[in-house]
Amino acid sequence: MSRLVAEQFPQWAHLPASRVELDGWDNATFRLGAELSVRLPNADGYVPQVEKEHRWLPVLAPRLPLPIPTPVARGAPSIAFPRPWSVYRWLEGAPATADRISDHERLATDLADFLSALYRVDPADGPPAGPHSFFRGGPLATYDRQTRETIEALAGTIDGVAPTEAWEDALAAEWSGPPVWLHGDVTASNLLTVDGRLHAVIDFGCAAVGDPACDVVMAWTFFKGASRRAFRDRLRIDEGTWRRGRGWALWKALITLAKGPEEQEPARRRFGWRIPAREVVDEVLRDR
Numbered sequence: 001m002s003r004l005v006a007e008q009f010p011q012w013a014h015l016p017a018s019r020v021e022l023d024g025w026d027n028a029t030f031r032l033g034a035e036l037s038v039r040l041p042n043a044d045g046y047v048p049q050v051e052k053e054h055r056w057l058p059v060l061a062p063r064l065p066l067p068i069p070t071p072v073a074r075g076a077p078s079i080a081f082p083r084p085w086s087v088y089r090w091l092e093g094a095p096a097t098a099d100r101i102s103d104h105e106r107l108a109t110d111l112a113d114f115l116s117a118l119y120r121v122d123p124a125d126g127p128p129a130g131p132h133s134f135f136r137g138g139p140l141a142t143y144d145r146q147t148r149e150t151i152e153a154l155a156g157t158i159d160g161v162a163p164t165e166a167w168e169d170a171l172a173a174e175w176s177g178p179p180v181w182l183h184g185d186v187t188a189s190n191l192l193t194v195d196g197r198l199h200a201v202i203d204f205g206c207a208a209v210g211d212p213a214c215d216v217v218m219a220w221t222f223f224k225g226a227s228r229r230a231f232r233d234r235l236r237i238d239e240g241t242w243r244r245g246r247g248w249a250l251w252k253a254l255i256t257l258a259k260g261p262e263e264q265e266p267a268r269r270r271f272g273w274r275i276p277a278r279e280v281v282d283e284v285l286r287d288r
Contacts, residue, residue, distance in 0.1 A: 001030050001038060004080040009073060009087065012036065021095075025270065026205050031090060036072065040085045048132040049205035050074065050084045056126065057204060060181065063121045066114050067091055067200040093192025093199040096222075098274045102196045104227035110198040111191065112234035115215055119180040126181055126209035136184035137210025140247045141171055150254045157257070158278075162285050163250060169288065170247025173240040175211040182212040188222050188272025216245035217252060220283045221273040228287075246284050253280035 006013035015033030026046045027039040041047050054071045061068050070089040077083055094100060101107050129137030147167055151160045183190075184206025192200040216237060219228050232242065256267050256277040264277055273280065 001028075001040070004040075004075065004078065004085070005032065005038065005087075007078060007080060008075050012087075026203075032087070033090075035090050037088045037090045038085065039088065040081060041083045044083065045131070046205065047083050050086055052127055052132060052207065053086065053204055056207065060118070060121060060204075064114065064117050064201075066110075066198065068204065069202055091192055091200045091202060093194050095272055096188040096191040096193050096198070097272060098222075100193055100196060104223060105230045107191075107193075107198055108223055108227040108231035109234045111186070111218070112231050114198070114201055115183070115186070115212070115235060118183060119212060121181045123179050123181050123209040126179075127207075128179070129208040129210035133184050133206045133208035133210075136206040136214045137179075137182050137208035137212070139175070139211075140213070140244050140251075143251050144171065147251050147254060150258050153258055154254065158281060163254065163281065166250055166285055166288055167247060170243050170250065173243035173247075175213065175240065175244065177211070177238075177241075179209045180212050181207065181209055182215050183207055184214060186215045186218055188218065188274070189270060191272070211241075211244065213241045213244035214248045216242065217249040219245065220249040220287065221253075221271065221275070221280050224274075224283070246287065249280060250284045253277045253284065257281065 002017050005017070012032060015036065017030045017032050017038070020029045020031060025042070026049065027041055030038045032038050041050065053069070054074055057069055057071055061070065069091065071086060072089060073087040075085040075087065096107065129135055135142040151163050154160070183201065183204060185203055190201060190203045191198055192202060216235070219231055223231050256264060259267060268276055275283070
């Protein structure tokens with residue numbers, strides 16, 4: 001990575017580079033010196049997110065109550081790295097984890113306030129949901145076949161009746177509202193905290209304009225009880241959006257559960273989930 005930076009941005013060649021503690025699926029992320037970070041897409045499917053973030057993050061940032069990533073420079077494909085890549089301002093904070101958050105209700109309301117502000121941003125000309133967002137913001141039915149096949153594959157691990165009923169309930173709650181800006185990957189590992197408080201929101205690679213239901217998945221993967229109620233109440237989620245959000249949480253938990261025991265715990269840590277995938281499935285089913 002240092003060679004790549006030196007080739008295209010020699011003014012930063014002297015800065016030390018180190019891999020961040022908690023990396024995502026879509027990008028390899030490095031800290032560059034004290035004030036910068038570098039994100040390298042892990043596959044060609046993530047390349048459209050580079051252009052999207054450079055185009056839209058500067059538009060969204062002044063309209064939001066918390067810091068989000070600031071693009072500084074865009075790298076070009078080269079022999080050293082075959083895809084476009086990005087340099088951002090470094091954002092201070094540690095990923096949200098259950099042990100770092102002393103007041104989960106406050107986190108829930110702070111996050112709801114951030115999302116509410118995002119949903120108020122004018123969506124005109126914003127990118128509609130599609131492959132660039134992995135269909136976050138699009139119809140939940142996009143993942144119907146995968147979900148049903150996963151439920152079948154998990155026979156013997158889970159009882160398929162209740163998950164199928166929950167999934168069909170989510171599909172029946174079709175979206176008919178106005179399109180809004182959505183983050184697309186609201187998970188604890190994309191929330192940075194300072195002194196236990198929400199400080200910044202990162203990784204807008206799945207951002208799009210469409211149905212915001214996918215943004216409430218944390219209600220089941222991280223929040224519970226009073227904090228889940230506080231999140232829903234503060235965000236003023238209607239019943240249909242809540243049901244579709246349950247569907248998104250169920251889909252993600254099922255496909256994670258299908259990975260097998262050796263992959264589930266690393267995935268849970270990467271997502272920042274409070275509980276394992278099997279327990280997320282149970283939370284979704286109990287909440288119906």
